[in-house]
Amino acid sequence: MSFGNVNAEPRKVNFALKVTPDHRIYMEEIPYPIAKSDEAIVHVKATGICGSDIKFWKSGGIGDYTIESDLVLGHESSGIVLSVGSEVTTLRVGDRVSIEPGVSCWACGQCKTGRYNLCPDVQFSGTPPTHGTLARYIAHKASFLFRIPDNMSYATAALVEPISVALGGVQRAQVRFGQPVVICGAGPIGLNALAIARTAGAYPILVTDIAEHKLERAREMGADLTLCCSTFRDGKEIGRRIRELFDTVEKGLEPEVALECTGAQTSFYGAGYALKSGGVLMEIGNGHNEQMIPLQNLSMREVDVRFLFRYVNTWPPVIRMLSAGKLQGVEEMITHTFNLEDAVAAFELAADSNGGSVKVQIVDM
Numbered sequence: 199m200s201f202g203n204v205n206a207e208p209r210k211v212n213f214a215l216k217v218t219p220d221h222r223i224y225m226e227e228i229p230y231p232i233a234k235s236d237e238a239i240v241h242v243k244a245t246g247i248c249g250s251d252i253k254f255w256k257s258g259g260i261g262d263y264t265i266e267s268d269l270v271l272g273h274e275s276s277g278i279v280l281s282v283g284s285e286v287t288t289l290r291v292g293d294r295v296s297i298e299p300g301v302s303c304w305a306c307g308q309c310k311t312g313r314y315n316l317c318p319d320v321q322f323s324g325t326p327p328t329h330g331t332l333a334r335y336i337a338h339k340a341s342f343l344f345r346i347p348d349n350m351s352y353a354t355a356a357l358v359e360p361i362s363v364a365l366g367g368v369q370r371a372q373v374r375f376g377q378p379v380v381i382c383g384a385g386p387i388g389l390n391a392l393a394i395a396r397t398a399g400a401y402p403i404l405v406t407d408i409a410e411h412k413l414e415r416a417r418e419m420g421a422d423l424t425l426c427c428s429t430f431r432d433g434k435e436i437g438r439r440i441r442e443l444f445d446t447v448e449k450g451l452e453p454e455v456a457l458e459c460t461g462a463q464t465s466f467y468g469a470g471y472a473l474k475s476g477g478v479l480m481e482i483g484n485g486h487n488e489q490m491i492p493l494q495n496l497s498m499r500e501v502d503v504r505f506l507f508r509y510v511n512t513w514p515p516v517i518r519m520l521s522a523g524k525l526q527g528v529e530e531m532i533t534h535t536f537n538l539e540d541a542v543a544a545f546e547l548a549a550d551s552n553g554g555s556v557k558v559q560i561v562d563m
Contacts, residue, residue: 210230210334210335211227212227212228212229212230212231212333212334213225213226213227213228213333213334213538213539214226214228214270214329214332214333214334215271215272215332215333215538215541215542215545215560216268216269216270216271217254217255217265217268217269218265218268219258219265219266219267219268221255221256221258223255223271223541223542223545224542225539225541225542228270228333230335231335231336231337232337233281233282233283233337234283234337234339235283235284235285235286236283236285236286236339236340236341237282237283237286237337237338237339237340238279238280238281238282238283238286238289238337238338238340238343239279239280239281239282239335239336239337240277240278240279240280240295240297240335240336240337240338240343241277241278241280241334241335241562242272242275242276242277242297242331242332242333242334242335242336242562243275243276243277243278243352243356243561243562243563244275244276244277244351244352244353244355244356244559244560244561244562245272245274245275245331245356245559245560245561246274246275246356246357246359246360246386246532246557246558246559246560247272247274247544247545247548247557247558247559247560248273248274248359248360248386249385249386249387249484250273250324250325250484251271251272251273251324251545251548252545252548252549253484254269254271254324254325254326255271255545255549256549259326260325260484261487263325263326264326265326266327267327269324269326269327269329269330270324270329270330270331270332271324271330271332272323272324272330272331272332272333272560273299273322273323273324273325273330273331273359274299274331274356274357274359274360275296275297275299275323275331275332275356275359276294276295276296276297276346276352276353276355276356276358277294277295277297277336277352278292278293278294278295279291279292279293279294279295279343280335282340283340286340288340288341289343289345293343293345294345294346294350294352294355295343295344295345295346295355296344296346296355296356296358296359296513296517297323297331297338297342297343297344297359298342298343298344298358298359298362298513299323299324299330299331299342299359300314300315300317300320300321300322300323300342300508301320301321301322301338301339301342302314302315302317302319302320303317303319303320306318306319312510312511313510314510315366315507315508315509315510316507322508323338332541332560334538334562344358344513344514344517346517346521347517347521349521350517350520350521352561352563353529353532353535353559353561354520354529355517355520356559357390357520357528357529357531357532357557358512358513358516358517358520360386360387360390360557361393361394361512361516361520361525361528362508362509362512362513362516363387363390363482363506363508363509364387364388364390364391364393364394364457364459364482365390365394365509365512365515365516366482366506366508366510366512367387367391367457367459367480367482367506368391368394368395368398368457368480370480370504370506371455371457371478371480371504372455372478373395373398373400373455373457374398374399374400375398375399375400376399376400376401377399377400377401377454377455378400378401378402378403378444378447378451378452378453378454378455378474379395379400379402379403379404379453379454379455379456379457380403380404380405380406380440380444380453380455380457380469380472381395381403381404381405381406381421381456381457381459382405382406382456382457382459382460382465382466382468382469382483383405383406383407383458383459383460383465383483384405384406384407384409384412384413384415384416384424385407385412385459385460385556386531386556386557387459387482387483388405388407388416388457388459388460389415389416389419389527389528389531389556390525390528390531391457391459391482392405392416392419392421393419393420393525393526393527393528394525395457396419396420396526397519397524397525400455401422402422402423402444402447402451403420403421403422403423404421404422404423404424404425404440404443404444404453405421405423405424405425406424406425406426406427406436406440406465406468407424407426407427408426408427408428409426409428410426410428411554412556413425413426415531415556418527418530419526419527420526420527422447423443423444423446423447425439425440425443427464427465427468430468432464432467433464433465433466433467433468433470433471433492434468434471435468436464436467436468436471436472437467437468437469437470437471437472437473438471438472440453440468440472441453441472452472452473452474452477453472453473453474453477454473454474454477454478455473455477455478455480456469456470456472456473456477456478456480457480457482458479458480458481458482458483459482459483460483460485461481461483461484461485461486462483462485463485463486463489463490465483466479466481466485466489466491467491467492470491470492470495470496470501470503471492471495473501475499475500475501476499476500476501476502477501477502478501478502478504479496479501479502479503479504480504480506481503481504481505481506482506491503531556531557532556532557532558532559533554533555533556533557533558534547534548534555534557534558534559535558535559535560535561536558536559536560536561537560537561537562538560538561538562540560541560544558544559544560545558
């Protein structure tokens with residue numbers, strides 16, 4: 199993404215939310231974007247706040263990605279195309295689009311073998327050093343903009359990104375029809391994983407969390423079993439209780455897949471100890487860089503531990519499923535909506551664990 203002269207189009211004042219290396223967030227007028235020949239200018243209409251946005255703000259970085267200069271945040275977005283570059287043939291002015299935020303090179307070995315999420319040169323919106331989508335106007339590569347149908351709102355289209363994360367995890371875990379599954383975490387990713395696993399036919403599905411109000415939403419979205427872990431001493435106890443709950447459905451039934459969506463060490467332990475020997479522990483959550491794992495227990499029971507980095511080729515199927523109304527309850531996860539001018543307040547609410555939000559969106563209509 200490149201920015202031109204701030205006065206290039208004075209009719210179109212561009213604002214963005216930025217984070218600083220010293221953990222401040224603020225709104226600032228930025229230049230109107232200049233599109234390259236293979237890009238389009240998009241008026242961003244809706245953007246969801248992700249847990250990673252909060253981490254960049256509060257912690258100053260995630261893994262090797264560190265906030266070293268003021269950065270525009272945001273990567274869960276949708277909008278409308280205002281103009282296209284000279285080489286763009288797939289989009290027209292006025293197209294409504296969902297934005298895939300990671301622009302890969304399409305020239306490296308990873309891209310050529312279809313794993314473009316692992317491209318070493320990927321430019322991912324809102325991840326240093328690439329500016330994000332939490333602005334009124336952005337330039338974005340046209341091949342990573344996907345048209346949305348007339349029956350889909352911008353708010354729903356901005357959910358495609360977090361749903362894609364969950365879909366990537368469900369796909370890598372190879373969740374099957376009738377398979378017992380435990381989902382650790384009832385935040386946005388965990389609830390999206392619940393919706394997708396249900397669509398895939400998994401049964402029964404147990405969801406864990408430390409907050410009862412989040413588990414209530416999981417039950418509303420069709421979770422067969424729930425477990426509040428706030429009072430358990432350790433992961434072993436969580437795992438034991440999970441197994442007991444599956445046993446109430448069918449004697450001897452054990453979870454075959456765990457979708458761990460929190461990144462918390464205790465949750466990882468609980469998932470590992472709960473699983474059937476030979477099961478799959480799919481780590482979707484983004485936790486601390488270094489954590490302890492029950493290595494001997496997992497290895498002696500041949501539990502496959504898999505990891506996920508974003509997603510691959512998920513936008514068309516997610517848009518199709520959302521348009522058809524096949525993902526029960528995901529739109530109801532949008533609990534709070536703020537105007538772009540109030541983006542700082544939106545972040546403050548999203549960061550408040552007692553604020554009652556699930557998914558906070560920022561809109562500019």
